[in-house]
């Protein structure tokens with residue numbers, strides 16, 4: 001199983017866990033399985049057409065999946081998958 | 093840490109000298125803006141413009157470190173200017189003299205092109221913008237307006253224990269912009285408000301200082317063979333003590349990059 005790093009805003013779906021182990025041969029399967037284990041997290045990452053949302057980036061190891069094979073990017077057991085949203089908050 | 097962040101091996105003295113030649117525009121004098129301003133001062137910046145329309149509130153004091161209890165109720169830009177001038181007084185004889193300009197204004201996306209044009213027209217020195225506001229929509233709008241105006245910009249944001257700081261230089265076509273990395277802002281319903289998620293106070297300090305370091309480094313990048321942090325996004329996860337360097341490739345279909353290229357096709361030809 002790959003290790004998925006969960007960003008702060010999504011940890012409310014993972015019982016506060018900052019990383020979870022998820023299986024899947026590619027990113028699409030991995031995101032499906034992530035939603036299976038933690039209901040509600042999927043729609044924060046993908047839109048209703050299944051595409052990764054515009055303010056979210058997914059990295060396998062240190063590579064942006066948009067420059068690999070997108071959602072079809074293969075995932076190995078030892079891989080670390082990071083979900084990185086635009087952090088656009090501040091402190092007025 | 094500063095030396096490696098800036099990609100510079102310069103000594104403190106030369107780093108200060110280089111920071112002094114640019115004009116920095118800090119948008120937002122809050123939790124990110126305060127540490128960013130202190131970082132600019134430490135980096136040798138001598139000319140700073142600060143934009144904010146907010147007043148200092150008692151609740152700001154723990155994290156908006158330029159303000160004291162006596163400032164409550166006054167304009168943040170004025171209190172920040174006063175604090176920075178007080179800290180640079182020891183260098184009163186230094187040349188050039190410290191010049192801090194304030195703009196009491198709430199920026200709205202529709203007016204950014206005009207405001208940036210008014211502020212920067214006629215200035216021969218390089219401008220570097222630091223985006224320290226608390227609104228995702230405004231952040232993206234400031235980024236896009238800076239690229240249209242061909243200004244270097246450093247983006248910053250914080251949530252929880254996480255933060256990001258990214259340096260963008262529209263003159264460097266081989267370096268990604270913020271929208272090459274993130275195509276659009278999170279919609280309001282999905283953007284966690286800081287009030288609900290919270291921000292670990294020191295994270296804002298770390299990110300604000302990183303932004304200042306990147307800004308000084310971007311200002312230095314004009315020197316021959318100078319390293320540039322353009323296109324690099326530092327992703328902080330300070331709960332795990334991790335700082336990750338993301339250096340995305342420019343996205344071929346990035347609308348912001350291609351608009352900037354179209355607008356400045358002539359200028360870029362002259363640069364070469």
Ligand SMILES: [Zn+2]
Nearest residue numbers: 269272346349
């Ligand atoms: Zn771009």
